[in-house]
Amino acid sequence: MQSTPFRTPSPRVAVIGAGAMALALAAGLAGGDPPLRIGAVLARRPPAAPAFDGMAVCADAAGLLAWGPDLVVECAGHGAMRDLVPACLAAGVDCIIASVGALAEPAVLADVRAAAERGRARLVVPAGALGGLDALAAARLAGLTAVTYRGSKPPAAWKGTPAEEACDLDALERPAIVFEGSAAEAAARFPRNANVTAALALAGLGPEATRVTLVADPGLVANTHRIEAEGAFGRFVFETENRALPDNPRTSLLAALSLQHAVLNHVAPLIP
Numbered sequence: 001m002q003s004t005p006f007r008t009p010s011p012r013v014a015v016i017g018a019g020a021m022a023l024a025l026a027a028g029l030a031g032g033d034p035p036l037r038i039g040a041v042l043a044r045r046p047p048a049a050p051a052f053d054g055m056a057v058c059a060d061a062a063g064l065l066a067w068g069p070d071l072v073v074e075c076a077g078h079g080a081m082r083d084l085v086p087a088c089l090a091a092g093v094d095c096i097i098a099s100v101g102a103l104a105e106p107a108v109l110a111d112v113r114a115a116a117e118r119g120r121a122r123l124v125v126p127a128g129a130l131g132g133l134d135a136l137a138a139a140r141l142a143g144l145t146a147v148t149y150r151g152s153k154p155p156a157a158w159k160g161t162p163a164e165e166a167c168d169l170d171a172l173e174r175p176a177i178v179f180e181g182s183a184a185e186a187a188a189r190f191p192r193n194a195n196v197t198a199a200l201a202l203a204g205l206g207p208e209a210t211r212v213t214l215v216a217d218p219g220l221v222a223n224t225h226r227i228e229a230e231g232a233f234g235r236f237v238f239e240t241e242n243r244a245l246p247d248n249p250r251t252s253l254l255a256a257l258s259l260q261h262a263v264l265n266h267v268a269p270l271i272p
C-alpha cells in the first residue's frame with residue numbers, strides 16, 4: 001500500500017458553499033504539498049469554477065452525509081451554519097466553520113454544542129481573518145479585564161450592510177465609524193463582515209463584554225483588524241493588514257488560509 005502523509009489514507013473532506021472562500025480553500029488544498037482534494041461540495045446550484053471540477057455536488061445535508069465525509073468545512077454564511085452544521089455534527093462528522101458569527105446567538109451556540117455532544121463530533125472555530133486568539137484563549141485562564149476590537153475595511157467592503165445608513169460610502173473622504181457596540185450585536189448586524197468578532201468573543205470575554213468598533217476607511221486597501229487585550233497575564237496588541245480575496249472584497253485571504261490550516265491540522269499527524 002502506498003504511504004500517505006495523512007492520518008487516514010484518503011481523507012474525505014467536503015465543503016459547504018461555493019463562493020470566494022470555498023474556491024480559495026479548494027485551490028489552496030489542491031495546490032499544497034502534499035495535495036489534498038476536496039471531494040464534495042454542498043451548493044444551491046452547480047458551481048462553475050474549475051476548482052470544483054470532479055467534486056460530488058450535493059443539494060442538502062442529507063446528500064452531503066450520504067457522500068460520507070470525515071470532515072465538513074462550512075464557508076457559506078450564517079444561515080448555512082445554523083441549518084446545516086448541526087446535522088453534520090449530530091451525525092458524528094467533525095466541522096470547521098467560517099461563519100462563526102452565527103454562534104454569537106446563544107440559542108445557535110447551544111444547538112451546535114448539543115449536536116456535537118450527540119454525535120461525539122468536534123466543532124473547530126478557526127481564527128479566520130484574525131490572529132492572536134491562541135494567546136487570548138490562554139490569557140483567559142488567568143482572567144481578562146478588557147478585550148477591544150477595531151476592524152477597518154475600504155468602503156466597497158461595507159456595501160449592502162447597515163454601514164450604508166451610517167455614512168455615504170461612495171463620498172467618504174476620511175475614515176467613518178459605521179458601528180460601535182458589543183461583539184454580539186456586530187456579529188448579528190454584519191454577518192458577512194464581523195464573524196471575527198464572534199471568534200474573538202468565544203476566545204476571550206464573551207459576546208456582550210467584547211467591545212467592537214467597525215470603520216469604513218477610503219484610505220485603505222487592506223482589511224485591517226486590531227485587537228487589544230488586558231488581564232492578569234499583562235497586555236497584548238495584535239494587528240493584521242489583510243489582502244482581500246480576488247472574488248470578494250469583504251473576505252480576507254487570511255480567512256481562507258486559516259480554514260486551509262485547520263483542515264491540514266485535522267488530517268495530518270503533525271502540523272506546526
Ligand SMILES: NC(=O)C1=CN([C@@H]2O[C@H](COP(=O)(O)OP(=O)(O)OC[C@H]3O[C@@H](n4cnc5c(N)ncnc54)[C@H](OP(=O)(O)O)[C@@H]3O)[C@@H](O)[C@H]2O)C=CC1
Nearest residue numbers: 017018019020021075076077080098099128129195251255
Ligand atoms: N471567520 C472569518 O474570518 C470570516 C468568515 N466569513 C464567512 O464566510 C462566509 C463565506 O465567505 P465568502 O466565500 O467570501 O462569501 P461569498 O459570498 O463569496 O460566497 C458564499 C457562498 O455560499 C453559498 N451559500 C450561501 N448560503 C448557502 C446555503 N444555505 N447552502 C449552500 N450554499 C450557500 C453562496 O451561494 P449562492 O450563490 O447560492 O448564494 C455562495 O456560493 C461569509 O458569509 C461569512 O459568514 C467571511 C470572511 C471572514
Ligand SMILES: O=C([O-])CC(=O)C(=O)O
Nearest residue numbers: 129193194195196251252
Ligand atoms: O475577512 C475578513 O476580513 C473578516 C470578515 O469578513 C468577517 O469576519 O466576516
